[in-house]
Amino acid sequence: MSEERNAIPLILTGIGCILGTVGCLWYYGYLHFAKPEDALLLSEFTMLKTVPGEDYKIALEPAAEVAQCIDGVLVLFDTEQKGLSGVLVNGSKQAVHCMGQETPQQLQP
Incomplete structure (x- = not known):
């Protein structure tokens, strides 16, 4: 056997x-x-700091991405490539959080 x-x-x-x-x-x-062309690099985005009393210029044409606050995290959706979405992160791969429709307020010391 x-x-x-x-x-x-x-x-x-x-x-x-x-x-x-x-x-x-x-x-x-x-x-x-995932393909390399599916990823959007953070370096493609720049934050414009708004200072009271100073003017800044932006393009009249809107970007191809639309942002939405989902579960407290800022999610970008691409309007040109169907189904392409991603979470906006900083250089340390930390997700950028959002607070819904509220405008962030400066904390009083």
Whole structure:
């Protein structure tokens, strides 16, 4: 009773199951393979500090991104590439938080 089993069909079945699972997850949108062109770098955005009494100039044409506050985090949606969205982060990869429709107030000492 010392029969040896052929392991090749078991290995091929395992590989086939993994590939089938990945294919199904990708097809239904649960798995996304990111491409370099999908990422927007933070260096493409600049914050203009508003100082009372000083004028600043901005372009009349709006940006291709739209921001929305979701669960207290600022999320950018690209209007040109459908389905492309991301969270705005600083140089330390910390998410930029937002406070809904409220304007931030300076704390009184």
